[in-house]
Amino acid sequence: MSKSPYALAPTSPEGAEPHHRVMFLSVGQTPRADLIGDMLTNLDVSIEALEIGALDGLSKAEIDDLKVRPGEQSIITRLADNTDIVVSKPRIAERMAKIAAAFHPNEFDLVVILSTGLFRDFESTCPTVNAQRAMESAVISLAAHGASVGLIQPLQQQIAELDIPALAPYKICASYAADGDRKLLAGALVDLADAEIIVLNSVSFTEADRQMVAKASGKPVVLARRIVASAIRLLLHRSQPVTLPGVSPEFAEKLLRLTPRERQVLSLVAEGLSNKAIARQLGISPKTVEIHRSNVMSKMEVTSSNALIRMVISAGHP
Secondary structure: OOOOOOOOOOOOOOOOOOOOOEEEEEEOOOHHHHHHHHHHOOOOOOOOEEEEEEOOOOOOOHHHHEEOOOOOOOOEEEOOOOOOOEHHHHHHHHHHHHHOOOOOOOOOOOOEEEOOOOOOOOOOOOOOHHHHHHHHHHHHHHHHHHOOOOEEEEHHHHHHHHOOHHOOOOOOEEEEEEOOHHHHHHHHHOOOOOOOOOEEEOOOHHHHHHHHHHHHOOOEEHHHHHHHHHHHHHHOOOOOOOOEEEEEHHHHHHOOOOOOHHHHHHHHHHHHHHHHHHHHHHHOOOHHHHHHHHHHHHHOOOOOHHHHHHHHHHHHOO
């Protein structure tokens, strides 16, 4: 376990919120200050960021044994020497699940699963943001609104592997590109010419990638890092936020109506979690979650969970 060298926030001024201990669990090796530091740059939340990677402490032979085999679904991740490796999605998911399950109750204020590609729930005694669940919920909410959604995956083989039953009823198309590869990103946009909204479906994509795709396509572009950062912000704010970088004044004004617990419920609803799942994470009853959820919908002036999710996405994606 390590602290991200760039993610530890400065000492909070008197009267400000205390530091929040946030554990970032990634598929590869730490440190991932490039990724974590970027997500935390614009958060007005004081965070002590810690990291653990599923490949930390393994020998080269042990890492090689986790590489994707014929017939297995794949996921790409990064090693400490900044090289990429394609590993087995099911086997790395099992390894990450064991790590998350071993965290002690209240050991961290938040656990963040830093992967868009692991289609499973992670049992943890700490509140958890699952990047894949958050992105899946975002895509469904956009597609359910009638928009044709184009997904850009980091690996070509992930197009054929894309199997999300919840997306079956909607207009979804996919292409691929590596983060930072302008040529491949441009090619992906040709494949996704009919899409109305583009989703950069990996936390490896950067804000520079988002801006390039948005400029080239002239379409709204959803960035996984922003979705995750938004969830972190909403879950950790315990006092009324005064300013919210990157958030529209209208959305910020509505957030001010919510209690700290309602903001937590808002974030988990935006991740697509059920009342029972939210109750488990927050240590409250499903009935209490239902009450909070109703209050959130009323105060945010929306009539459905999909509308709420679209509002959260729009707030963080100009």
